[in-house]
Amino acid sequence: MQNNRRFHRSPQREAIYDYVAARKSHLSAEEIYAALRLRHPRLSMGTVYRNLHILVAQGRLVALRFGSGQDLYDARLDLHAHLLCRGCGDLLDADIPAMPDLDQWAGKRILDFQVDGYSLVFSGLCKSCRKRQAAAPS
C-alpha cells in the first residue's frame, strides 16, 4: 500500500469504520465480517482486511496485535492500557491513571531508538477465570 495515494470513499469502508466505532472495542476482522454480512451480503473478507489496513493507515482505527492469534481493531485512539486474561484470552480496556514513569520516554531515545509511543498490557486472570481456577485447582 503506497502512502501517497488519494483514497476514494466506499460504503464498505464506512460501514466497517462505523461498526467498530459503535462497538468501541477490540473487534476482529472475522467479527466485523460476520456482523456486516447481514447488511452487505456480498461483502468479502478481503475487503474487510484491506479496509482495516486503510483505516489504520488513515489513523481512524488502531490495530492491537497481542494475545490470541488474531489482530483486533479499536476505534478508541487515545493511548490506554489493556488487560489480557491468561485464562480465557479476553482483552479489556484498563482505564488507569497516567504514568509519568512511562510517559517520560515519549520523544526520547533508548539505545539509539526514537520512542514515539508504547503499548502496555497487564496480564492476569479475569473474575470468571479466577473462580474457575479456585474451583478446580491443578
Place this chain on the structure above:
Amino acid sequence: MQNNRRFHRSPQREAIYDYVAARKSHLSAEEIYAALRLRHPRLSMGTVYRNLHILVAQGRLVALRFGSGQDLYDARLDLHAHLLCRGCGDLLDADIPAMPDLDQWAGKRILDFQVDGYSLVFSGLCKSCRKRQAAAPS
C-alpha cells in the same frame, strides 16, 4: 497439553532450549528450526513448536507475541520492556530502570481483574529506519 504430565527428556528439546538460551533473544520457531536443522537434519517444525510450548509451560522460556505475525521466544525470564521498530519490525530489549508507576499494580486488581504481570513495548524507529526515513521523506 494436560498440565499433570511427566516430561521425558529429549535431545531435541534440550537442543532447542540451548540454542535459544545461547542467543538470549527473540527467536522465531522458523529461525530455531533453520539453525538446528544443520545439526539435526531430521528435525521437524512440529517438534520445534511442540517443544517451544513445553519449554514455556515449564517456565524455561517466555513467548513474546506482538509485532509481526510470528511468536518469538526468549530465554530471558525477567520482566523487561521491549522496543519495537515501526519501520523494520525489529524487536530489541530495553533495559530501562524500574517503573514504580507500573510495578504498583502487580498483585492488585483493576476492574475485578487480578493483575500478575505486564508487557511493555515501546514503539518507534530504530537508527537505520530513521536514516532511511530522513533520506526519503513521504
Place this chain on the structure above:
DNA sequence: CTCCTTGCAAACTATTTGCAATCTG
C-alpha cells in the same frame, strides 16, 4: 510396560494477493 516424543504429512487459522469488473473524483 506405559506414556512421552518424534518425523511426516495433512489440516487449520488468520491474512494477503491477483484479477477483471465496477465505482469515485
Place this chain on the structure above:
DNA sequence: CAGATTGCAAATAGTTTGCAAGGAG
C-alpha cells in the same frame, strides 16, 4: 478517464494435529 475499490478465489504464513514408530523412565 485515471486510479481506487470490490468480490471472488487462490495463495501464503504461521501454527497445530493425527498417526504409527521409536525412546525414556
